Amino acid sequence: MKFSNPARPDAQIGLARARPQARALVQGRGTFASDITVPRMVHAAFLRSPYAHATITAIDLAQARTMPGVVAVLDGAAMADLCTPWVGVLTHLKGLKSAPQHPLAVGRVRWQGEPVAMVLANTRAQAEDAAEHIMVSYDPLPPVVDAAAALAPGAPIIHPELGDNLAFERHIDTGNTDAAFAAADHIIEADFTFGRHTGVTLEARAVVADWNEGEQRLTVHQGTQVPHMMQTIYALHLGLDESQVRVICPDVGGSFGIKIHVYPDEMAAVAASRLLRRPVRFAADRLESFVSDIHARDHTVHARLAVMNDGTITGFDIDDLTGIGPYSAYPRTSAVEANQVINLIGGPYRFAHYRARTRVAFQNKAMMSQYRAVGHPIATSVTEGLLDRAAQRLGIDPVTIRRRNLIPDDAYPCTSPSGMRFEALSHHACLDRLLTLMDYDGLRAEQASLRERGIMRGIGIASFIEITNPGAAFYGVGGARISAQDGATIRLDATGRLIVQASVTEQGQGTTTILAQIAAEAMGVAFEHIRVMLGDTDITPYGGGTWASRAAGIGGEATWQAARALRDQILTLAASILQETPTNLDISGGAVIDHASRAERITLAELARIAYFRPDTLPKGIQAELIATRHYVPREYPFAFTNGIQAAWLELDTETGFITLLKHWVVEDCGTIINPLLVDEQIRGGVVQGIGAALFEQCDYDSEGQMLNASMADYLVPMAGEMPDIIIGHVTTPTAESTIGAKGAGEAGTAAAAAAVANAVNDALSPRGITIDTIPLTPARILAALATYADGVGRG
C-alpha cells in the first residue's frame, strides 16, 4: 500500500491535521481524572516519610481521626488485609531481584517521600489538616544514597532479606573485545555521568476509585497509559476477578512513561475505596509528585572505544552503573533502562567487538523506572561522545568519522553486536539530509570566523536508533500480563458515520486524530465522519495501551485492518442491495461507488438506513454485519527500530558559563508518516525534554537522601524562552511488517538531543582543550571546567 501519492482517493494518511480534541482542552472542557466528582466521594492525602531510611517505631493515628471532616486514617498495618504487596521482577531479566512493596510503608521507610499513612476526608484540605496530626516515631538508619557506595562492601543493606543492594547485573560479550582493543591504533576512554531527572507531567497523577458494594464492582478513573494493565493489577492485588474491575482513562495531561507504573499511593486510594465502600479521589500535588513519581537516568558509564587510524571503529567496552531507588518498579521493573543502555550503545555503527556490563543498585532515593526514550539518551550520549573524542584525537571532522562508520543504507537486514535486529534503516540518507538542512559547511565557516573574534560557538551531531512498536519481547516473555497486541473495533452507525473503539490510549499526543485519519482513509470516508473512543476497559478491545512509541504503528495498523474488514462487509451488503458483484464496487467520499467509473451507487447513510430500519427489504438470507474488529502485533521483528540524526548549534559565554541554544535540527525516519504535524510536534517535545536533561533538569539529592529541589521553583524544567528553533526533516523507510508501514516517533527527539547539545558544548570548548562528561551542563560545571575563577569549584 502506497501512501506517498497525495492525489490518491480519500487520502488521509500523511495529512498535517490539527487535533480536533484540542478545542475542548483549550476551552477548559477537557475531563481529567481530578475533574471527576462522584457522590459521597472522599479525598485522600498522604503522610510521607521525611527520612530516606528509617525504622518506624510507632504510629499514632488517634488525634488525626478526631479532626474535622475525617472519614478514616490508615497506615501500613491497616492496608495489610486490603491489598497484597507486589514485587517488580520479570523472568527474562535474569537474576533481577526486588522486595515486596506495600501501599503504605510497613516497619521501615526506604525513601524520602514514601507514603506512610493516609487520611480520607471530605475535602483535600481537611485531609491535609489531619495528616499534620499523625504522629510517627522514626529511628533513622544510615541512608544509602550513591549507587557505587550501595554496592561497596559493608554498605547498609536496604532489604536485608535480599543479601545485598545489587538488584540486577547483565553482561554482553560478543566478538573478541580484548583483541580488538589490543590491535586498536587509538583507545578513547571517558567516564560519563547522567543526572537523575523526572517527567514533570503537566497533569499530576490522579485516580478516582469507586468500589460499588451493590454491584460488587470497582471503577477506577485514572490518568494512565495502560488501562488494561491496571485492570489486571487491581484485580490481582485486591482479590477481585478482572471482570469486577473497570478502568476508565479520561483526558490525560502528559505521561512520558510516568503513568505506566504501579504507585503505592494510588493502590492505597483504590484499596481504601473498597474498605470504605465510598469513592476516593487521590490527585498528587506537585510537591509529592517530585518525590513519588518515577525518576529516570542517573547512570555513570565508564566507556572505551577502539578506533583505527583511518577512523574505523572496531569495538566498545562499557561499564554502566545506575541506582534505582529501594524497589524495582512494578510490573515493568527498573532494570529495563540499564538493559537498554547496553543493548543500544554503538547501535548506529558497524563494529564487531562489544563487551558491556551493567549493574543496577538499590538506594534510598525515589524509585526509578521507564521514562520517555528509556536508556536511549544514555546510549546515544556515550556513543556519540566517544565518536567526537575519537574524531578530535584523529584530527578528522565529526561528520567524517560518522560517515565512515554508520551502517550502510543497503546493508539491511542486519543484526548489531548486542543482538538488535534492524529491518531497514537510513543513517546515511539522514546524515546527508541533515548536512543540507543545516548548511553544515557554512556553519563551520561561520563558527571559525566568530572564534577569531573570541565568540565560542559549537556544533554537535548525534546519530541515534530508537526502539518502537515492541511485540511481546519487552514484557510478555518475562511473564508480565501486559498486552503486546492491540485491537480496534469499527462500526457503521445509523447515519452512515463510523465509530472506532481502540485499546491504545491518548495522552495529548494525538492518538485519537491519527486513528481517525487511518480509519477514514481505509474506509473511504471524511475524517470528520469518524469518532474515536479510547481508554475504557469495558468498551474497547483488549490491548497494551500507549508506551514505547507503539500506538501509531500497532494500534494504527489494527485500526486499518478493522476498517478494511468492515469495508469488505459493507461492499458485500451493498452488492446484494445493488445486485452487483462486490469487486465491481468501491467506497469513496462516504458512498459506495462503481469501481470503474467512480460513479456513486449508494451512500453509506442510505445503506445504514436500509440495514438498520428496513432489513425487511434485504434479499432473503442477508444479515447486515456493520461492525468489525481486528487485532495486530508485529511478529517478524521484536522491535521496529527507527533511526535519525540531530544537530545542535549553540554559543557559550565563557565568563558566565551560560549556554545560548541557537538552533537544533532533527532528521528522522519513522516510516510512513500518518500526520506530519503531530510527528513534528512529538519530535519537538522530545527534543525539549532531551535539552532539559542536557542543561537544566536534575533531582538534586544531599548525602542524607533528601531531595533539595523538589518544587517547580527549584527544579528547572526546560521552558520556551530558552528553546531554540527546532528544524525537522524526514526520510521515509516504511516497515514492511504492516500495511500502513508506520514506526513510532514519540521518543526520537529525546533519544539524541542531550548528546547533540553536549557534543556542541564540547565542540565550543575544544580550543581550550577541555571536554565535560557530565550532564546537566550547568554554569557551575562549565566555569569549573574552564577554571575561570580563583577556586575553580562551583557546586551544582
Next chain:
Amino acid sequence: MKAAAFDYIRPETLGAAITLLSKHGPDAKLIAGGQSLLPALNLRLSAPGLLIDIGRLAELRDITLADRTLHIGAGCTHAHVMNHPIVQRHAPLIARALTEVAHPAIRARGTFGGSLANADPAAELPACALALDAVMHAQGPEGPRRIPAAHFFTSLFETALAPDEVLTGVDIPIQGDTQWGFAELARRTGDYAMVGLAAVARPGTIRLGWFSVGQTAILAHRAAAILTEGGPLEAACTALADDLPAHDDPQASAAMRLHLARVLLRRVVGAWGER
C-alpha cells in the same frame, strides 16, 4: 497542597486596613497581588488566621511626578509600572528591571509594593530601590512616615515596617541620572537570578544595588566609592569581595557568585564608557 483555613476581609479604605492590621496583630497578613503569599499559603509555609486584601485600594495605585520626585503607589501592578510612560521616561531602570520579574501572568497581578515589602533577597525591585535611593512611604495607626531604602531591608524577608504599618508607595528622586544599568544572570527567563545588579550614576555619586547575593538586597559601598572617585573598574571589582557577603547555594558557590558579580559589574559599568 491546600492552604490551611483562614479568614478574609477586603476593606474599602487604607484606614480600615490599618485598623484591622492593628487589631489582629501578627495573626493577620496583608495580601495584594498574592504572587508570593499564595504559594506560601498553599505550601503551608505561612498560615495566617486573617488575610486583609489591599489589592483593590485605589489610593495605592497612583503614579505621579512632582517636584523632581516620581511617586509609585504600592498597589500598582508590575505590568502597570513597567508600561507607564512616566516611569519609562524618568525611571527607565525600573521599567527595565521589571521585564525580568517572573512572567507576564505574574506581572499582571504582582504589585510593586508587594515585592518591596516581601523583601525577597533575590527580587529585582529592592536592589533598584537601593540604587535609586528611593524613599518608602509607610502608614500606621500613628500616621505616615518615610523610610529611606537604605534602612528598609533589614534581613531575610524582613523590613523596617512595623507589624501594623502598610507600605503605601515609593518616592524616587529624579536627579537627571547620568547613567544607569541593569543585568542579571538567571538560568531561565523569569527565574530568580543567581546574581543581579541595578546600577545608577548621578552627579557626584554612583550606587550599585545587588540582589541574590545574601540575606537582603545590598549596596556595594566600597566598589561604588571607587567608581564615584573615578577609580579603575578592576579595583571596584576587587572591592566587591569585601562588599558582598559570601553566600553559597545549590546553583553557585560563594566564589562563583563573586566571579559572576564581577562579570556583571564589568558589563554594566564597562558599557558606560572608558574607565
